[in-house]
Amino acid sequence: MAEKILVIEDDAAFREMLVEALTSKGFEPQSVGSVEEGLRRLGETPFELVLTDVMLPGKSGIEAISLIRDMAPTTDVIVMTGYSTREKALEAVRRGAYDFFSKPFSLTELEIVIRRALERRGLRAELASLRTSLREARGGPTIVGQSEGMRRVVELIHRVAGLDTTVLVTGESGTGKEVVSDAVHALSKRATGPFIKVNCAAIPENLLESELFGHEKGAFTGALALKKGKFELAQGGTLMLDELGDMPLFLQPKLLRAVEQRQIERVGGARPIDIDIRIIAATNQDLPQLVEEKKFRADLYYRLSVAVIRIPPLRERKEDLPLLVEFFLSRINVKLGMNLRGITREAMGLLYAHDWPGNVRQLANVLERAAIMSTGEVLEADHFRDAFQVRAHAAGQEKGHSPGAAADGGEHVASLRQTLEDVERSMIETALAKKDGVQKEAAALLGISPKNLWNKIQKHGIDPARFSGQVA
Known part of the structure; x- marks a missing residue:
């Protein structure tokens, strides 16, 4: 079914051109000439x-954003204007607009942004469905990511959930092993x-055995x-059993028996x-590495790793950042009584540029701090x-650097601009590799126009031909 798009534009000729262009791209547009008409149409039909244009008779397009969002919270808004300023763009984003275009603009670029907005809407719906299914299963947890x-x-x-087999969940700290x-x-x-x-890892070795297997009265002093x-x-x-790699060797045979024979003995017990x-x-x-180092029993590892679920670190799935941000902001709104609607493009760029050593847990903390x-x-x-400067300062202290070390000729932290440049280059090369060096397809994957991609390729000195024939 074609997606319904409402066009609010008082210039009849431009409005007609937009409707014709959107129809040719497979959308189902409807158009009105004012915000008031648009709100009435929204009340009658879901879009x-x-x-929306900015300069309109009656209410402006900027004023319309919050009204539209209140009436149709899941409907994204894209603002168009012939009088673009950075202040207007920021105001539009602050009020909840998905994007902001200055006239004249490329219809190809507009189509890409529209499709990205609709794809995000679809991901939100899919995410909501997953949340519902997990919550229905005894108020289950929320897994965020596409x-x-x-x-x-x-x-x-x-x-594996319904198989009743042993499961091993692996992943770096903060990736969400407990949620899985x-x-x-x-x-x-x-x-x-x-x-x-x-x-x-949180229980002292001399107490862990009793904590896991229990003890009989009089088994030791204090029992x-x-x-x-x-x-x-x-x-x-x-x-x-969280942080299993920290289980002491002397307890591992007892755990192996529990796994294999489905039997335990309390400390001091005889039956x-x-x-x-x-x-x-x-x-x-890395349990296999611990096995090689004789710090973890091989037979126990093989018994526990019947089904293994590896959770990728956040740096390997940065495409999930928008969904994660939306999820954590909704939690922050409830926790702190706020009404956060999102983050700016520049802020999202910072999140993409970061390496996230603390993974999803760190992202949640950074968002709350922000x-x-x-x-x-x-x-x-x-x-x-x-928030990032606090972390960089802490990392510098760990390495023995004082706050003024860089100024004194020590190691220099790469500038934000250079970091973003490196991320941009990496994303372009990845897209070219995935699309066999075809620039038009790579541009669509990145969500930018082919001309914009060509300019970035020239800026970074990338040779698209070397990606021809590659399999990503």
Whole structure:
């Protein structure tokens, strides 16, 4: 079904041209000459997108943005004007516009932006559907991401959730291993049973055995009563062993027995106890490497890695940033009682340029910090630079640098401009590789016009011919 687009434009000739162009591209446009007419039409018919001029009789296009957003929250707004200024563009974005075009503009570029806006709308709908399905499964967790890597994660979750097999979740700190574990349990046959979590790195070695397996009264000094361990408490449900790579070697044979024989013994106990649980293990460490170094039992590793779900780090799935930002801003709005609508393009550029060593957890913290620093409804680049400077300062201190080290001839931190240049070049080369060096297709993948891509190729000195015949 063709997407419905409402055009608000008082210039009859330009309005007719836009309607004709949009129709030729497969859209279903309708047009009106004023904001008041546009709002009436929106009340009668749902539209996926609104294109509005700024200078209109009665209410202006800028004033219309918040009115449209209030009436149709899921409808994106693109603003067009022949009187472009940076202030007007920022005001449009602050009020919730998806994009801003200055007349005259390329219809090809407009089509690309429209399709990107509609694709984002589709992703939001798909994300909402995923959230609903997970929440319906015992108020399940939310997994955010539409990148290829995260699609594989979601596919694996659904594939293994109902199998009742042991699952190993791997990934760097902050990637969301606990969220994935929550989803596996929530979608499993054991969803109505208990879900017990143990962080193996947070409990001292001399207490971990008792914490996991329990102890009998009098088993050791201070054991004044019988205590059930986490394995017994998880009966009929799921036990998550987080930071598994930190489990001491002396406990691993006992864990292996629990996995293989479905039996445990309490500390100081003499009889085996049958258990009916599912085990989900999670780690940010390289277990095969630990096996080679004799720091982790090979037989235990093989028993736990029946089904492995690897969560990609944020730097490998930066295309998920817009969805993650939208998700975390909605949580921040609830938590802090704010009304944040989004972030500027420049701010998003900063997020794309960052390497995110702390992954999704770091992104959430940076967004919250930026929200606290802001005074409006849209987060700007300056709100994020402060958070990144704090991290850069901390990293410098860890390396033994003082705040003035760079000025004294020490290592220089690359400028933001250079970082963004490097990211832009990398994205262009990746798109060219994916599209076999065909510039038109690479431009469409990047969401820019072929002319814009050609200019950037010249700026970076990229030879598109060397990507011909490559398979990305």
